Amino acid sequence: MDEKSVEICRKFVPGFFAIIAVVLAAIHCPGQMSVDSISALYEGATHSAVGWGPTFFSAFLAWLGGNVVGTSLFIVINCCVTYGCFVALLNRRAGQRVPGWQTLIALILALNPLFMFYVGIVWKDVMLTTAAMCASTTLFFAADRSGSSRYINLGAAALAISCMPLIRQQGILLALPFATLTAYLIIRKSGYRLLAQIVVFALSISAIFGATLVLEGASARTVRPAPSSPVSVGFLTIRAYDIAGMVKYAPPGDMSNWANASEDVRERIRKMYSPERIDTFWHDPDVRAYFNSLSAKESLSIWMSGLRHSPISYIKHRIKAFSSLLGLGDINGCVPAYWGVAGLPDELAALSLQEQMDARARVIGRTSLELHDTPIFRNWFYALILLVATGLAYFRLDNEQRKVGCVIALSAWLYLFSFVPTTIACDFRYLYPVAGLVTILCMAIFLHVPVWGRIVKAGAPKAPER
Structure with missing residues (x-):
């Protein structure tokens, strides 16, 4: 052009x-x-x-x-x-x-x-x-x-x-x-x-x-x-998913007795757990009854016991769940969008x-x-663009523009990584704010003329008139 x-x-x-x-x-x-x-x-x-x-x-x-x-x-x-x-x-x-x-x-x-x-x-x-x-x-x-x-x-x-x-x-x-x-x-x-x-x-x-x-x-x-705190209920839900994930990824032969659940419930969790979303086992009446029976104190105690017992199981669960959120696998069950x-x-x-x-x-x-x-509904695509845009924001923008760009990049990274320990489903929409922020940031970067570029153009000699 x-x-x-x-x-x-x-x-x-x-x-x-x-x-x-x-x-x-x-x-x-x-x-x-x-x-x-x-x-x-x-x-x-x-x-x-x-x-x-x-x-x-x-x-x-x-x-x-x-x-x-x-x-x-x-x-x-x-x-x-x-x-x-x-x-x-x-x-x-x-x-x-x-x-x-x-x-x-x-x-x-x-x-x-x-x-x-x-x-x-x-x-x-x-x-x-x-x-x-x-x-x-x-x-x-x-x-x-x-x-x-x-x-x-x-x-x-x-x-x-x-x-x-x-x-x-x-x-x-x-x-x-x-x-x-x-x-x-x-x-x-x-x-x-x-x-x-x-x-x-x-x-x-x-x-x-x-x-x-x-x-x-x-x-x-x-x-x-609602009478109950949204934050406290949210923590209970996240811990339930983590407990299920630690049961699923326990080492071979580990019965996960720390979960204080019956053998039947633990077996149901292993069969129905999915790194894509909590819904897969949450609909099982016995599994749901087990988690609903736990008070906030009991839930935290069991979660801590599982973490101490096998931190590797927790890490595996969280890596796989976050990978699903990034769209590194099949996204058909991840509600890329909704119609009707x-x-x-x-x-x-x-x-x-x-x-x-x-x-x-x-x-x-x-x-x-x-x-x-295509990459359109894949969160890894926008995370990759954010990685490139973060460097460009620092090196290409100048003065206050650089500060704005870097803060936008920082905010997007904070939001993105907040889902590493908290995601309970691979729904694309959870990280839609990252896609919006990185688009605004990239547009501002590409439409920016650095100070040094303006100086060079201003000082460039004019072509002689004929």
Whole structure:
């Protein structure tokens, strides 16, 4: 691509992506809804949690109008924010000469079919990714600017960051680095003395997480949380999967008596365990009864006993589970995406919805199946890109851009590795935020003109006039 082609491309980019966003919203609305989606809608309608997870996602859908109105607006927001971020980045360097091949790579990244599928799914992971992409993009813009424009972008980033810990527990791993960076950018060009900078820095972080507390309170008033802590229930579930994994990968001849389970239950666990997901043995009544009978204290004691007895078994279990999450094997059982509407009968009836996969959903589903053997729905692919992007962010970006890029990379790595000890299923969606962050990071890198490059071009001698 020559410079003229690049300028033409940039001129038509906003309209092109606006069409994509509108078409995707029309195709997906009122949204692809799984059992989790229907439960979130049901919580919003009844104003009471039916699961143990955070209720902010349910409350957000209720604030948007609930039922299919809420999901439709959710889809529209996803489409507008996701492709709005891409348009903003593609036009961010309009006044500078970015090489055509770099612009082409950024354009290809923005046209990843993954986003075309996922903007239409009503999942909390999609909401977290949309918030993370918005925060990343506005932080890049804030690093470019000064004055009111800088602080408007920082304000938008702060609002997106404040939602992250409430959407999914691991969202705090994105929020903490982002909030720290936002506070740093606020004081970076303030001109304050050191003591004043420290005070403003602390106040900025406090304001971001203060907004989190305000949103949490508003969410609790809309959807009453479950009595048990989401974190404690989550730990119980993870420990149950670990106990099953240690029983499965015990050395030959090891009866795993440390599990305090009957021989029949242990044998059932060995036969039904899968590194892909906890569901395979969880549906067995006897196995489920065994785990449900354990108190939090007993669960922790048995988990520790298994870890002391055979740490190698635990490591094998965790490596295989994380490998499945990365998509290193067959992904057909890993819910690469979801199409249609499905939910519990009582919840569907209360919402006046029915389980179905209409002709439109079947077309989308068949299209996604064609991509199962490609890297599009493989988390290892985005982890590999993140590895390359981390190095490029440090060596290619400069000044505040480098700090933003490195913090985005750090956040993505923290989020990715948080699933090494916690994953209970190989569902692609768990690491969808990593795909979103690495796409924004790579686009910013390829559309960036380093300071030294600008100096060379500015100082280059002009061709003599004829």
